[in-house]
Amino acid sequence: xxxxxxxxxxxxxxxxxxxxxxxxxxxxxxxxxxxxxxxxxxxxxxxxxxxxxxxxxxxxxxxxxxxxxxxxxxxxxxxxxxxxxxxxxxxxxxxxxxxxxxxxxxxxxxxxxxxxxxxxxxxxxxxxxxxxxxxxxxxxxxxxxxxxxxxxxxxxxxxxxxxxxxxxxxxxxxxxxxxxxxxxxxxxxxxxxxxxxxxxxxxxxxxxxxxxxxxxxxxxxxxxxxxxxxxxxxxxxxxxxxxxxxxxxxxxxxxxxxxxxxxxxxxxxxxxxxxxxxxxxxxxxxxxxxxxxxxxxxxxxxxxxxxxxxxxxxxxxxxxxxxxxxxxxxxxxxxxxxxxxxxxxxxxxxxxxxxxxxxxxxxxxxxxxxxxxxxxxxxxxxxxxxxxxxxxxxxxxxxxxxxxxxxxxxxxxxxxxxxxxxxxxxxxxxxxxxxxxxxxxxxxxxxxxxxxxxxxxxxxxxxxxxxxxxxxxxxxxxxxxx
Amino acid sequence: xxxxxxxxxxxxxxxxxxxxxxxxxxxxxxxxxxxxxxxxxxxxxxxxxxxxxxxxxxxxxxxxxxxxxxxxxxxxxxxxxxxxxxxxxxxxxxxxxxxxxxxxxxxxxxxxxxxxxxxxxxxxxxxxxxxxxxxxxxxxxxxxxxxxxxxxxxxxxxxxxxxxxxxxxxxxxxxxxxxxxxxxxxxxxxxxxxxxxxxxxxxxxxxxxxxxxxxxxxxxxxxxxxxxxxxxxxxxxxxxxxxxxxxxxxxxxxxxxxxxxxxxxxxxxxxxxxxxxxxxxxxxxxxxxxxxxxxxxxxxxxxxxxxxxxxxxxxxxxxxxxxxxxxxxxxxxxxxxxxxxxxxxxxxxxxxxxxxxxxxxxxxxxxxxxxxxxxxxxxxxxxxxxxxxxxxxxxxxxxxxxxxxxxxxxxxxxxxxxxxxxxxxxxxxxxxxxxxxxxxxxxxxxxxxxxxxxxxxxxxxxxxxxxxxxxxxxxxxxxxxxxxxxxxxxxxxxxxxxxxxx
Ligand SMILES: [Zn+2]
Numbered sequence: 002x003x004x005x006x007x008x009x010x011x012x013x014x015x016x017x018x019x020x021x022x023x024x025x026x027x028x029x030x031x032x033x034x035x036x037x038x039x040x041x042x043x044x045x046x047x048x049x050x051x052x053x054x055x056x057x058x059x060x061x062x063x064x065x066x067x068x069x070x071x072x073x074x075x076x077x078x079x080x081x082x083x084x085x086x087x088x089x090x091x092x093x094x095x096x097x098x099x100x101x102x103x104x105x106x107x108x109x110x111x112x113x114x115x116x117x118x119x120x121x122x123x124x125x126x127x128x129x130x131x132x133x134x135x136x137x138x139x140x141x142x143x144x145x146x147x148x149x150x151x152x153x154x155x156x157x158x159x160x161x162x163x164x165x166x167x168x169x170x171x172x173x174x175x176x177x178x179x180x181x182x183x184x185x186x187x188x189x190x191x192x193x194x195x196x197x198x199x200x201x202x203x204x205x206x207x208x209x210x211x212x213x214x215x216x217x218x219x220x221x222x223x224x225x226x227x228x229x230x231x232x233x234x235x236x237x238x239x240x241x242x243x244x245x246x247x248x249x250x251x252x253x254x255x256x257x258x259x260x261x262x263x264x265x266x267x268x269x270x271x272x273x274x275x276x277x278x279x280x281x282x283x284x285x286x287x288x289x290x291x292x293x294x295x296x297x298x299x300x301x302x303x304x305x306x307x308x309x310x311x312x313x314x315x316x317x318x319x320x321x322x323x324x325x326x327x328x329x330x331x332x333x334x335x336x337x338x339x340x341x342x343x344x345x346x347x348x349x350x351x352x353x354x355x356x357x358x359x360x361x362x363x364x365x366x367x368x369x370x371x372x373x374x375x376x377x378x379x380x381x382x383x384x385x386x387x388x389x390x391x392x393x394x395x396x397x398x399x400x401x402x403x404x405x406x407x408x409x410x411x412x413x414x415x416x417x418x419x420x421x422x423x424x425x426x427x428x429x430x431x432x433x434x435x436x437x438x439x440x441x442x443x444x445x446x447x448x449x450x451x452x453x454x455x456x457x458x459x460x461x462x463x464x465x466x467x468x469x470x471x472x473x474x475x476x477x478x479x480x481x482x483x
Numbered sequence: 484x485x486x487x488x489x490x491x492x493x494x495x496x497x498x499x500x501x502x503x504x505x506x507x508x509x510x511x512x513x514x515x516x517x518x519x520x521x522x523x524x525x526x527x528x529x530x531x532x533x534x535x536x537x538x539x540x541x542x543x544x545x546x547x548x549x550x551x552x553x554x555x556x557x558x559x560x561x562x563x564x565x566x567x568x569x570x571x572x573x574x575x576x577x578x579x580x581x582x583x584x585x586x587x588x589x590x591x592x593x594x595x596x597x598x599x600x601x602x603x604x605x606x607x608x609x610x611x612x613x614x615x616x617x618x619x620x621x622x623x624x625x626x627x628x629x630x631x632x633x634x635x636x637x638x639x640x641x642x643x644x645x646x647x648x649x650x651x652x653x654x655x656x657x658x659x660x661x662x663x664x665x666x667x668x669x670x671x672x673x674x675x676x677x678x679x680x681x682x683x684x685x686x687x688x689x690x691x692x693x694x695x696x697x698x699x700x701x702x703x704x705x706x707x708x709x710x711x712x713x714x715x716x717x718x719x720x721x722x723x724x725x726x727x728x729x730x731x732x733x734x735x736x737x738x739x740x741x742x743x744x745x746x747x748x749x750x751x752x753x754x755x756x757x758x759x760x761x762x763x764x765x766x767x768x769x770x771x772x773x774x775x776x777x778x779x780x781x782x783x784x785x786x787x788x789x790x791x792x793x794x795x796x797x798x799x800x801x802x803x804x805x806x807x808x809x810x811x812x813x814x815x816x817x818x819x820x821x822x823x824x825x826x827x828x829x830x831x832x833x834x835x836x837x838x839x840x841x842x843x844x845x846x847x848x849x850x851x852x853x854x855x856x857x858x859x860x861x862x863x864x865x866x867x868x869x870x871x872x873x874x875x876x877x878x879x880x881x882x883x884x885x886x887x888x889x890x891x892x893x894x895x896x897x898x899x900x901x902x903x904x905x906x907x908x909x910x911x912x913x914x915x916x917x918x919x920x921x922x923x924x925x926x927x928x929x930x931x932x933x934x935x936x937x938x939x940x941x942x943x944x945x946x947x948x949x950x951x952x953x954x955x956x957x958x959x960x961x962x963x964x965x966x967x968x969x970x971x972x973x974x975x976x977x978x979x980x981x982x983x984x985x
Contacts, residue, residue, distance in 0.1 A: 045805045047686040048565045080801050091804020270848035275690035
């Protein structure tokens with residue numbers, strides 16, 4: 002039987018605010034000694050009260066706007082009750098029936114098909130502490146407790162693990178693009194959980210779902226969901242029933258395992274948080290935030306294609322992050338040729354960044370410096386291959402292209418007399434190639450051009466060298482008829 | 484008059500004139516505590532070193548020209564309000580050893596005003612109760628009859644003031660816990676409008692109902708303490724930004740034209756005849772002073788008790804979830820796992836009434852019951868509030884009894900929670916509606932004090948104070964003191980305590 006996979010995602014996103022969700026403690030706990038970013042509020046001490054972090058509310062609204070959501074005029078916080086040592090108050094302040102934003106969408110493109118994935122809601126809550134288990138002892142670090150956490154819930158619109166992976170990746174691009182989160186999955190700044198079920202093709206009713214956790218990379222999202230879909234299909238094919246449960250992805254073993262625990266299978270008894278007034282968002286406030294929203298990736302890709310004649314692929318690559326797109330457009334502004342700049346940025350520049358494991362934000366070559374390099378190519382001062390070497394040097398030392406070319410004497414040799422002498426030497430030294438050429442293989446001249454380039458350590462202008470070689474070969478051919 | 488028996492305003496005059504120092508006054512109060520608290524048992528902890536150090540500082544501030552109304556005045560603080568470095572137990576075994584690392588805003592404000600902390604007072608565990616019998620430690624006695632309760636939950640602070648063991652006291656009122664004990668021990672208790680006083684550092688019971696307020700010997704003192712407590716606090720998102728008026732200017736004895744409503748639902752069958760008589764007489768006094776008295780109806784009054792006993796326990800069930808033995812307070816020994824630690828800590832740490840209310844609240848919020856209980860209670864709460872809104876469009880204050888009975892014997896109601904809950908039947912509507920109110924002495928029934936309750940609209944404290952002050956000026960009740968059977972204070976007093984105060 003053929004099965005259809007149905008997936009919905011719940012993504013938890015740590016927001017890039019300076020302070021925690023309900024107190025003034027700093028959020029820079031990464032690497033800090035345990036329990037050094039805490040106060041009575043985030044420790045849940047008796048008598049402490051929460052105060053809403055306005056920036057976190059703004060970030061959530063901005064995210065909602067970027068995901069085409071409706072922004073609530075009236076939202077509230079609720080208490081989600083459960084006991085666990087990482088939850089200092091015995092309840093988490095979250096949002097239940099009146100979230101900040103709801104009903105949006107995000108497009109994903111898989112195998113050339115664009116699909117619109119519904120966003121059920123984006124709401125705001127607080128992160129929990131971190132438990133560390135050491136044999137018989139458990140330690141709790143409350144540094145993370147109370148860090149603003151945004152939860153993005155999708156409709157069950159995804160139909161394959163690959164769609165889920167692309168969705169998560171697109172979502173991260175947007176979160177980074179609008180500057181609300183690092184989206185770093187390994188550091189836990191973006192945590193993707195999935196609800197997945199399978200059903201026979203054509204069946205309208207959803208199958209029983211499982212919730213998959215611990216997927217710490219986009220690759221893990223895809224692998225875990227592929228494994229889980231197959232596991233569910235196998236259970237059904239053998240006449241079994243799917244148990245609704247939470248399962249964890251075990252990266253090392255490549256499988257999901259049940260995390261069933263009766264302590265978790267309960268009623269959260271949500272009720273309105275009496276310590277916080279409702280959030281009232283005026284339309285003026287929402288419009289102010291909408292005006293701050295940058296041009297979003299899809300729109301920017303469309304514009305790059307229209308304005309600079311880029312392919313859809315190049316436009317996609319150059320809008321991988323807002324910083325890349327900004328870099329690209331700054332270089333185009335300084336140079337003028339959109340396509341040439343696109344090739345250099347997505348080709349050589351990306352190769353160097355990958356090699357150095359750097360993000361574009363830290364690139365040592367400014368857009369203006371790249372434009373200068375390209376101008377040296379344009380005016381024939383250097384050739385493409387020398388330009389690549391020069392870019393490597395610029396990347397390593399931060400020097401400008403002109404300085405490197407001057408200091409290393411890399412100016413391209415276009416001088417006819419100088420090249421004629423080299424070409425003559427090469428012809429003399431390569432009788433076989435000469436014979437091939439004269440024997441009716443015009444492509445043999447390419448080999449000779451290569452030899453000229455080699456002899457000039459890449460400085461010869463290959464076009465000029467080729468012309469001179471053909472000229473010399475044809476001249477001597479005329480004088481010495483065979 | 485003996486120093487410990489002074490009101491704030493009398494002590495203030497003596498301190499200001501130079502006839503008295505705060506150190507002397509504080510020593511007098513400490514001696515009074517040592518002399519009578521073995522009978523009253525108002526205090527859970529007395530902090531003489533802290534008090535004397537604060538008193539010395541107050542005398543220095545006065546010498547430097549500070550004239551704050553509460554400067555150098557010793558007071559008793561309910562043990563549900565956090566004090567940095569000083570045990571804060573909430574009357575519970577689960578916090579018997581808890582020392583907060585920070586001060587509640589209300590305590591900080593009192594300290595900034597120069598008031599002197601004498602100690603922390605007994606209370607029903609986590610403010611749940613009407614008699615202090617739910618304290619995990621002991622029951623406080625009513626100074627008028629040591630075999631009777633002082634009311635609750637702020638019974639410790641109320642009894643301390645009534646027995647002259649503090650010049651004033653601080654209580655909290657979630658369903659009547661300031662007004663009811665004030666009535667039962669014959670003093671003044673003021674519960675401010677929800678949001679008027681910061682709850683930051685007040686250990687929460689019912690977050691949408693809790694409010695801190697003064698317990699004092701007269702209405703003037705209540706105005707002075709309220710002035711120090713009130714004000715916006717950025718650390719409490721439910722605190723009101725409205726500027727604080729000068730409450731002393733509201734203390735005028737002329738109430739001609741003041742519109743006073745008498746709700747017929749507050750004179751019910753089953754209330755003690757002596758209580759009804761005293762309250763009816765008091766209403767006659769108000770009319771005689773020129774107030775325009777009219778009868779009104781608050782039709783949803785009968786739903787207040789069930790509504791309160793859903794909302795307050797629901798909030799409490801979450802507020803008390805943090806006491807799990809992991810970070811502070813009582814922690815069960817040798818638990819088998821984390822769930823056993825939670826379970827055993829809470830089983831050992833909480834008393835019966837607290838457990839009862841946690842279960843009530845948990846039930847009311849459970850899936851399948853939320854709509855029938857919690858949501859319904861919120862809707863009823865709105866109706867109760869609307870009743871009052873209606874009345875306050877035509878009246879300045881509502882007047883009624885504070886409690887249907889005078890102080891009851893210790894042990895009389897402990898086995899019957901419903902009967903205990905009825906002690907607050909006249910006070911808890913006000914909390915549900917977010918209003919302000921106060922109780923003042925209005926006579927005696929069978930030798931025990933009766934309380935007269937004024938209720939006002941949100942931020943209507945000036946009207947309350949005006950009505951209460953006028954009544955107080957026209958009657959002798961606030962000057963009457965319980966004489967303790969074994970009053971040994973005079974022999975234990977130091978010399979200055981008997982000095983003549985101008
Ligand atoms: Zn904090």
